[in-house]
Amino acid sequence: MIASAKVNLALHVTGRRADGYHLLDTLVAFSSDGDLLEAEDGSEDDFFVSGHFAAHVPIGETNLVTRARDLLREKFGEAARAPVHLHLEKNLPVASGIGGGSADAAAALRLLVRHWQIDIDEATLARLGLSLGADVPMCLASKPLVARGIGEALEELPHFPALPLVLVNPNIPLSTPEVFSRLERRENPPLSPLGAFTDTVSAAHWLKEARNDLEKPACQIVPQIEEARDALKEANALFARMSGSGATCFGVFSTRPGADQAAALLQERHPDWFVLATETRSPVPTQAENAHVQHARA
Numbered sequence: 080m081i082a083s084a085k086v087n088l089a090l091h092v093t094g095r096r097a098d099g100y101h102l103l104d105t106l107v108a109f110s111s112d113g114d115l116l117e118a119e120d121g122s123e124d125d126f127f128v129s130g131h132f133a134a135h136v137p138i139g140e141t142n143l144v145t146r147a148r149d150l151l152r153e154k155f156g157e158a159a160r161a162p163v164h165l166h167l168e169k170n171l172p173v174a175s176g177i178g179g180g181s182a183d184a185a186a187a188l189r190l191l192v193r194h195w196q197i198d199i200d201e202a203t204l205a206r207l208g209l210s211l212g213a214d215v216p217m218c219l220a221s222k223p224l225v226a227r228g229i230g231e232a233l234e235e236l237p238h239f240p241a242l243p244l245v246l247v248n249p250n251i252p253l254s255t256p257e258v259f260s261r262l263e264r265r266e267n268p269p270l271s272p273l274g275a276f277t278d279t280v281s282a283a284h285w286l287k288e289a290r291n292d293l294e295k296p297a298c299q300i301v302p303q304i305e306e307a308r309d310a311l312k313e314a315n316a317l318f319a320r321m322s323g324s325g326a327t328c329f330g331v332f333s334t335r336p337g338a339d340q341a342a343a344l345l346q347e348r349h350p351d352w353f354v355l356a357t358e359t360r361s362p363v364p365t366q367a368e369n370a371h372v373q374h375a376r377a
């Protein structure tokens with residue numbers, strides 16, 4: 080199962096709860112690329128991590144995949160008892176504002192619910208996810224959406240277009256709480272009313288007027304974020320911004336070949352950066368997906 084990267088196309092911090100968590104108004108989409116998680120029967124539990132960023136993944140009690148497994152066991156007892164081998168291919172940089180850990184947790188919940196054939200409704204699954212992290216409910220949805228509250232109030236956007244993107248990270252991890260703690264203002268205006276978003280250009284036009292309120296504090300900690308964002312603009316992105324609490328930046332491109340070309344150029348100029356050409360997953364099935372569904376139904 081793919082654990083898609085989460086991209087906060089816009090992120091407005093609108094307040095703070097009494098417990099210190101920040102209230103957000105964020106437009107989010109998910110990329111067609113990400114980590115990969117697989118589950119199969121085993122004689123005992125096992126968790127194996129491979130992939131480019133495997134060495135950065137914490138193993139043990141803090142790992143979000145094994146925490147998701149243990150949470151289902153706690154909640155469903157006997158039904159979730161069978162030992163399971165989990166294999167994570169870690170392709171996304173860790174602590175980078177694209178929710179790799181949360182996406183892995185969401186994929187683990189979905190995969191294990193299927194593996195153990197647990198009967199659970201979406202609302203209960205989202206509540207369990209939220210107990211693992213504020214981003215987990217949106218990663219469970221993994222569709223274009225607006226998230227409010229601390230990330231638990233989701234409004235799906237059924238007509239949001241697929242956006243060609245390039246993700247760039249200077250390979251410097253950033254702590255989410257540290258970025259939030261440096262915010263100068265916590266009561267900021269919410270997102271403007273959403274446009275019709277018929278295509279990439281209209282979406283990019285609306286997005287340009289929005290913000291990521293975490294970008295300024297993140298740049299104070301990691302100034303290389305500005306360099307990454309500016310490099311995307313120089314590579315002809317329609318616009319570029321930081322995702323989440325950083326340090327990953329994304330550029331929106333008019334076409335997928337344009338994104339591929341820009342990514343190749345950026346990787347050549349910055350061999351030590353993480354650079355990925357991808358696109359956001361659209362809720363509207365592509366012709367190829369439609370054909371696949373029809374074939375599967377036949």
Ligand SMILES: C[C@@](CO)(OP(=O)(O)O)[C@H](O)COP(=O)(O)OP(=O)(O)OC[C@H]1O[C@@H](n2ccc(N)nc2=O)[C@H](O)[C@@H]1O
Nearest residue numbers: 099100101176177178212213214229255256259323324325
């Ligand atoms: C900022 C965002 C935007 O999507 O993404 P990332 O940069 O992590 O990808 C999220 O809100 C991150 O969600 P997530 O990474 O799941 O956060 P959690 O593990 O629940 O919280 C980590 C810490 O971040 C802070 N936190 C998180 C979410 C939130 N709405 N307000 C906060 O103040 C809190 O200090 C909390 O202790």
Ligand SMILES: Nc1ncnc2c1ncn2[C@@H]1O[C@H](COP(=O)(O)OP(=O)(O)O)[C@@H](O)[C@H]1O
Nearest residue numbers: 141142143173174175176177178179180181183
């Ligand atoms: N499977 C996992 N993959 C990545 N990070 C994980 C995982 N499990 C736990 N973590 C921890 O979660 C934290 C947040 O990681 P991640 O979700 O990648 O970043 P962000 O919240 O900035 O998007 C990291 O500090 C990392 O140590």
